Amino acid sequence: MTKIGIVGYGNLAKGVECAIAQNDDLELAAVFTRRDPASLQIRTPNVPVLKLEAAADWKEKIDVMVLCGGSATDLPEMTPQFAKDFHVVDSFDNHSKIPVHYAAVDAAASESGHVAVISVGWDPGLFSVNRLYASAILPVGKDYTFWGKGVSQGHSDAVRRLPGVVDCRQYTIPVPEALERVRNGEDPELTTREKHTRYCYVVAEDGADKAAIEQAIKTMPGYFADYDTTVEFITMEQMKRDHSGLPHGGSVIRSGVTGLDGESRQTIEYKLTLDSNPQFTGSVLAACARAVHKMAARGEKGCKTIFDITPADLSARSREDIIAHML
């Protein structure tokens, strides 16, 4: 049995909580929050909700702490800090800053003798591990990653900050022709605009200048300027009725060749179609918490990534069982 603590209680933490409930070998021990614990009603019965500062008292009662903070400011501080006292898992997803985060977490975890798995989820995470397998097997080839159709929370937030905007849901959508060309092994060179389109459902304030909002979205540098973006104004009722979920997904495709003359085209595609991005990400974190517990029991320590986890360690089933029935 792996006793898990969750730090934070946003969408991702709730996803981890749901995943724990689906696994007989995982148990939710406690939830730690920066908010007033009395204000939180969690979904699992008979599990304490405690202040973040109380975590240190739970060192002996928690096998793995799953850190559900944000990558911008929470995890860079939180993961090295918690790695001093706990085996930890996080979903740090700022790709360009992973080496810096890795170094900080590795220093803390190596010194304290804990295992810390960072940057798990689906991208980084399952998409990364599929890029790795595919490039190891097909060294002569090209990688493509398509995201969506799905809600990009960062882009939705960026639109919400514009004057006159009450709410926004931004969908990222792969361009079907681009996906088709990659799947057909054409190895196309694709610009940002050729790979994805963006679709924004926007609720505007009464009397807002919709043309100005649309223009501000479509020209926003770093978010929309490089894409073909469609803006559709809807009512708050429509937003709540049609866009309350957080679906996402995408495909990682490796298109390569084998043979002494590169005569054989070989294509590997890994595709996710997700009704709930945070629940799926939470499920990946829960499986990784199990792996961390096993790795720690073998005496491993330091910072690890999904590249360092054997598939067997992710499974609740015994090694004998999976060799006999899943191989």
Place this chain on the structure above:
Amino acid sequence: MTKIGIVGYGNLAKGVECAIAQNDDLELAAVFTRRDPASLQIRTPNVPVLKLEAAADWKEKIDVMVLCGGSATDLPEMTPQFAKDFHVVDSFDNHSKIPVHYAAVDAAASESGHVAVISVGWDPGLFSVNRLYASAILPVGKDYTFWGKGVSQGHSDAVRRLPGVVDCRQYTIPVPEALERVRNGEDPELTTREKHTRYCYVVAEDGADKAAIEQAIKTMPGYFADYDTTVEFITMEQMKRDHSGLPHGGSVIRSGVTGLDGESRQTIEYKLTLDSNPQFTGSVLAACARAVHKMAARGEKGCKTIFDITPADLSARSREDIIAHML
């Protein structure tokens, strides 16, 4: 640099040879054969072809031996035997006999202190590892494996043994409607017949009773009786012109739900589209040979499967590099 020996020189061995040529960190040291070495012309220049019995003299000159024998009679003897003197990789693919093979190889490799990776390729192999990842992440769900469109060599051979048949190429084809229902998350119960169809291109002897051949194929127990099979008679010229390749592929799909009430449908699909089955399988074996070399260098020993290999060990790139650029 990993110095690799290849045992055997059929289609799979040639696939391994091609894969080695695509990887700067892999080097083909020698090919060992039961045939007369002088009768073999391999594709890599300046590499010796030797009799199988000479392998023992190469213990110090080969890091990993890749065993390209058949699963029916070769590998059950060959892999334990070679594991006494070498780190080895094989592609043993008789799913139901894997535990017996594992035990025999583990006994030999553990005693001699070698690493032996068995049953790699794509099924067993990459399909297995994707089944494992997907079921660990989505414990509440169903697995589906579809094979094809591709040439099934065992089924082609079975037809070739019928009286009056000169040659046959048998294609296994997933039923598009079944695939679609699984991808749509309908979780259907599918019979063998509902999942795949079989298509046989047959070259018959002059004057053969084609109706009798067709009947014999369609009713063959264990091979065709449970499927809707189409038989098409063609000429040897058509066979050579249109069916000389060994394409294959397929999809592993996990369709599951998350959420406290199972309210979110989550689908994971891993799909291979292969122009050349043996070259792709050979590429997987080559990547595993690299991993074996790394595992052996760390002092690991005994029988391993793809479930026991960290993704990082499969890659030619350094851990720092893949964490910085592939995560």
